Amino acid sequence: MFKETIDFVRGLYDHKEFIPLHEPYFNGKEKDYLIDCIDSTFVSSVGKYVDRFEQMIVEFTGAKYAVATVNGTAALHIALLLSGVKKEDEVITQPLTFVATCNAISYIGARPLFIDVDRETLSLSPEKLEDFLVNHTLQQDGFCKNKVSGRTIKAVVPMHTFGHPAKLKELSELASNHNIALIEDAAESLGSYYKKKHTGLFGAMGTLSFNGNKTITTGGGGMIITNDENIAKRAKYLTTTAKVPHKWEFYHDEVGFNYRLPNLNAALGCAQMELLPKILGNKRSTALMYQEFFCQMDEVEFIAEPSECDSNYWLNAIVLKNREIRDSFLEATNRSGIMTRPIWKLMNHLPMFRNSQSGDLENSEWLEQRVVNIPSSVR
Structure with missing residues (x-):
């Protein structure tokens, strides 16, 4: 064999x-756009290519809004903050994922809570999630509370493994029924659809990645996609150092993040989108x-x-x-x-997440022992 x-x-x-x-x-206008960007001298986080790249993502995915970030982890970090996740809250996700999913949760001081995946999708299992929510949580003052830890569960983050969509209809319904925000880690699934709808658009927000090994690349880079105008405005504000817009003054009214995608990277992204x-x-x-x-x-x-x-x-x-x-x-x-x-080591097997609460992880453990990625470049 x-x-x-x-x-x-x-x-x-x-x-x-x-x-x-x-x-x-790279077989398009990448060099032309990069040279044009350099000639314009606008190579950092302000420039026409950032706006154009965001618009191209909007048109391709069907999202109403897109906010470009320096990478997919930054996009997920901001999405979690905008969903109301705070320090010591819990975020449900899958143990079979790239470490960036859990890193973004940890940046806030929140804690990942691991629920098993399906063998068919390699993503978060609705059946296992429902079992956990029914048997181990309760509703208190409009929030989902973990009976074991006593902490509030603020969000659930399925990751679309290798670009294969999770069972988003069931996951969306479970999240809604239990007052939990659904945030899709769609880092690997640009161009993937569930029931003819692009991934990333079934919850409040989805996040994309344009790392060098992704379907298209901006070198680094990520994106928040959403249909909520207020979320989009807030995301752009927070990722631009929380600067209050003004033609020349620098005034910041809260702690923000220097997470906006540079124009130089966006130029590459525009050519890649074509x-x-x-x-x-x-x-x-x-x-x-x-x-x-x-x-x-x-x-x-x-x-x-x-x-x-x-x-x-x-x-x-x-x-x-x-x-x-x-x-x-x-x-x-x-x-x-x-x-x-x-495939990746399970997150609950890594030293920084070993003490995280986990459900029955039978499928994740089975897959960890057997799955291999094979060459997948454009031929």
């Missing part, structure tokens, strides 16, 4: 000597070829988009029979110049 997979991936990527997991695709439909089409084509190849192997399961979803297939992934086979596969492919990687 290892040799067949190595040969297939090499053929897919024109027999390159080294095949990365996911490299950025390529996005082509990128998404190419990635879907690659995923379908992988799916057809792996369906012939009993010992491998290719992770396909969940039902009622259109995934962007940011990172393709397979599930192997056990950890021993997974480790052997990782060794064989990487030794052959094909970059593969295991």
Whole structure:
């Protein structure tokens, strides 16, 4: 199985000597826009490309508002603050995620509370979430209280793993019924849809990432998307050092954050957005070829988009029979110049989150032992 997979991936990527997991695709007007930005001298957080990039995200996702930030973690940090999360509050999320999800929660001094994922979506399980909320929380003065810790649960943050949407209808209803804000960590899911609606638009806010390994990149960069005008205005204000708008005076009336995306990065993003439909089409084509190849192997399961979803297939992934086979596969492919990687360590296994409250994490623990990402760059 290892040799067949190595040969297939090499053929897919024109027999390159080294095949990365996911490299950025630059084949548009990136250099032209960057040069134009440099020539304008507006390379920091004020400039036409920031406004244009935000508008392009609005038009593509269907959100009413978009606020660009320096990275996806900053976007999530601000989204959590705007949802009312405070120090010592709790935020429900999944243990199977990139560490940035929990870092953003921790920046506020809040505590992550881990609920299991579904095997189908790799994202937060509505069934496990409902079980926890029904059996371990109560409503008090309009807030959701954790019976075990006594703390207030202010938000729930599903993360759309590898671009595959979570079961957003059920999660949205649960959050609403229990007075919890739904904030989508859509860092990996630009171009992914649940029931024909773009991810990030099912709760109060969603956050995107444009890191160098994402579907499109601005080098760094993130975005808050929302349909709430007041949230958008507040997000822009807080991410711009809480500066009161004025033509020349610098007056700040609260502690803010220097989180606005530089114009130079936004210029790159504008060129990348022009390529996005082509990128998404190419990635879907690659995923379908992988799916057809792996369906012939009993010992491998290719992770396909969940039902009622259109995934962007940011990172393709397979599930192997056990950890021993997974480790052997990782060794064989990487030794052959094909970059593969295991899924993340569970957040509750990391030293800074070991004491966080967790539900039954059976699915997350099962997946942690078996999931491997395989090359997913534009071909």
